[in-house]
Structures are given as C-alpha cells and as structure tokens.
Amino acid sequence: MSCREVNSMRKTLCVLGAGNMGLAITDGIINSAVLSPSDIILVRRNTDKLSAYKDLGCNISSDVVESARKADAVMLAVKPQMMNEIFESIADVCRGKLVISIAAGIKIETIRKALPETAVVRAMPNTPLTVGEGVTELCCDDDVTEEDYLFAKSLFVGSGITFVCREE
Numbered sequence: 184m185s186c187r188e189v190n191s192m193r194k195t196l197c198v199l200g201a202g203n204m205g206l207a208i209t210d211g212i213i214n215s216a217v218l219s220p221s222d223i224i225l226v227r228r229n230t231d232k233l234s235a236y237k238d239l240g241c242n243i244s245s246d247v248v249e250s251a252r253k254a255d256a257v258m259l260a261v262k263p264q265m266m267n268e269i270f271e272s273i274a275d276v277c278r279g280k281l282v283i284s285i286a287a288g289i290k291i292e293t294i295r296k297a298l299p300e301t302a303v304v305r306a307m308p309n310t311p312l313t314v315g316e317g318v319t320e321l322c323c324d325d326d327v328t329e330e331d332y333l334f335a336k337s338l339f340v341g342s343g344i345t346f347v348c349r350e351e
Contacts, residue, residue, distance in 0.1 A: 194222055195218075195253065195254045196254055196338070197254035197256070198223065198224065198260055199247055199257060199269060200259065200262070200265070201227040202227065205227075205258070205285075207312050208342060209225065214315075214341050217337045220236070220240035221240045221242070224241070225241050225243055226247055228245055229245075230244065230245050247272050248272055252276040256281040257277055257280055258282075258283045259284040261286065263287055263288050266289055266297075267297070270294075273298070274299070277298045278301065281301070281302050281331045282304070285307070291303045291305050291324045301326075302324065302327045302331050304322070304324075305321070305322050306335065307322075312342040315341070315342055318344055318345075319342070319343060320345075320347075321339070321345055321346070322350040323335075
C-alpha cells in the first residue's frame with residue numbers, strides 16, 4: 184500500500200445502501216463521535232426505515248446521485264449485484280473523492296475502472312461489527328493518501344478493530 188500525507192480529515196460521508204451493515208457502521212461512527220450525525224448522509228430506497236437516524240440528525244435521502252455529490256467521501260454499502268447500477272449513477276459525481284467499498288467480492292481494480300479519478304479503500308468487515316465486536320480488513324489502491332486511509336480507518340474503529348491487508 185502506498186499512502187501520501189496530506190493535512191486535513193474529510194468532513195462528510197455518504198453511505199449508499201443504509202441497510203444492516205451500512206447502519207451498523209453508521210452506529211459505530213456516531214457512537215465513537217468520528218463524525219457528527221449532521222455530517223452523514225444515509226441513502227436507501229425506502230427512507231421510512233431511517234426515521235431514528237433522522238431524529239439523531241443524520242441527513243436522509245433516496246437520491247443516490249445528489250447525495251454522493253454533496254459528500255466528501257462515499258461508502259458503497261450496497262449488495263454486490265447492485266454495484267454496476269450504482270457505478271453508472273455516480274461515476275461523474277465521484278471524481279476526486281474517496282470511495283470506500285464494503286461490497287463483498289468487488290475488487291479495487293473493478294471500482295477504479297467504474298469510478299475513474301477516485302481514491303479507493305476496500306473494507307471487509309465481518310458481521311460481529313453489528314454489535315461493536317467486528318474485525319475489518321482495509322486495503323487501499325496507490326492513490327489513497329494518508330489522510331484518506333486514516334479517515335476510512337476511523338469509520339470502523341467504533342465497531343471493532345481494523346487492520347491493513349493486501350488485496351489478494
């Protein structure tokens with residue numbers, strides 16, 4: 184992994200796919216105060232299921248493109264079979280952004296081809312993350328800065344432990 188140093192942390196996060204894992208990660212982020220709820224945009228088709236997060240102060244939306252456009256970083260927390268549809272929707276608005284994917288089986292190279300000019304961190308959390316006891320492996324592409332890596336890592340520390348691995 185190659186990471187370059189830069190100065191400041193990202194400030195807003197869009198979670199595309201606010202289902203079980205996306206919300207478990209969000210819970211860890213909020214509980215560990217990595218971001219304030221107002222810095223989080225949760226996106227899912229049926230936003231009715233997100234009312235508790237709206238009450239906490241999270242931004243709620245069903246608009247994938249506009250939500251990704253507004254955020255500094257985008258977390259892809261959709262099912263792997265939905266990724267191509269998401270890629271097509273957000274490719275133009277993600278240029279220059281950090282993209283964090285938790286989609287199983289979708290490699291960094293695939294994400295980079297679909298979302299050019301992005302820095303990609305692939306996160307592989309396990310299900311105990313939903314109760315704060317998870318282990319998350321992180322791997323980065325060569326365009327990930329130290330700032331991006333530290334930000335991505337910070338998103339998972341409230342849900343368990345993290346470590347860096349090589350994508351193989």
